[in-house]
Amino acid sequence: MREILETILLIAAIYAFVNLATARFVVDGHSMLPNFTTDQFIIVSRLTYLANDPQRGDVVVFHYPLQSDRDFIKRVIGLPGETIDILQGRVYVDGKLLDEPYIDKFCRGTSCDGQWVIGPDQYFVLGDNRGESKDSQDFGPVDREFIVGRAFVRYWPPSDWELVNHPRYDLSTAEVMPTLTPTPTATPEGTPAATSSQMAPSGVF
Template sequence: MYPAPQDIPLENPETTPQEHHLLDFLVDILETLILAVILFFIINTASARIKVDGSSMEPTLHNGEFILVSKVNYKFGEPRRGDVIVFDFPRNITQEYIKRVIGLPGEHIHVADGKIYVNDQLLSEAYINDAPRYQGDWDVPEDTLFVLGDNRNNSSDSHNWGMVPLDNVVGKAIFIYWPPPYWG
């Protein structure tokens, strides 16, 4: 014969209620820690947090601001003109730079009289304060980008050291998250 349902013990009789609550609490903590580690891994795979160092991107970005960078934007497409990107500096890949994409692969960049032309078309740049005081011509090879800082006359960028290989692009700057008055 089978025992009646009321005769089957539901809990270990050796476990006190306090021990049972402690065990539940420890399981909750373990589950929370595992979830936190998984979320941390996902967030760090998909994004980066970068501190702006210097004034080369003013007035768009300021020294000391922190930005969120999407690492997945360019897994499904390539940078577009006007995107603000973070990349590994071609001359020292341990340094990350942040600049604006001006020229795309196969394009010709011409800078003269304070204006920038892409394939002989004037580039409208409402995001800069001062026009560039330098001049030059650059052809953007395949698989590279021509980038400039928004503070045109106080920026180390493609007009000084050349193109950025697409493989060096870390991601697209998408959000200023610190300090709070500059969120967005």
């Protein structure tokens, strides 16, 4: 009887630890195509950012800042203190082009340009499917407190099982953002200011 009780307590302790250390989510939507698809199940590590800061290229799950009961999955692109420019869909970090070979289509159609200055403890996040992603281009940088964790493994369906890849970037030799000369118009119109701030398994978008 004692051995049975010890086994039950051990199983309960392991289960509690796993649930504290990780979270499980199901992808819902097309914002991370082609790298994540609808109905894929992922495990997110809650422990990764206890001792480390999110890094550029990390795939993270976070609570949507404007509706905390919704969770989004995106890729970290900009870090605290950086300036992010998007020019014709291409991302420049402090004036250096970010090489993103995992992107199929960069431009969002009519919204391909913008500039954001990231504040302390904020992160600029984008979906890999830029044309169909609600991300920091819409609601600005995300405060770190909203980040649930770092995507660790994709485990369902079994044919898609793999560890999640988090690329790293070398900006030291990156192409510099071109300087644009404004084109005069007959009836100039003001442009809006750039956004600066203010995003069983649960669904992530």
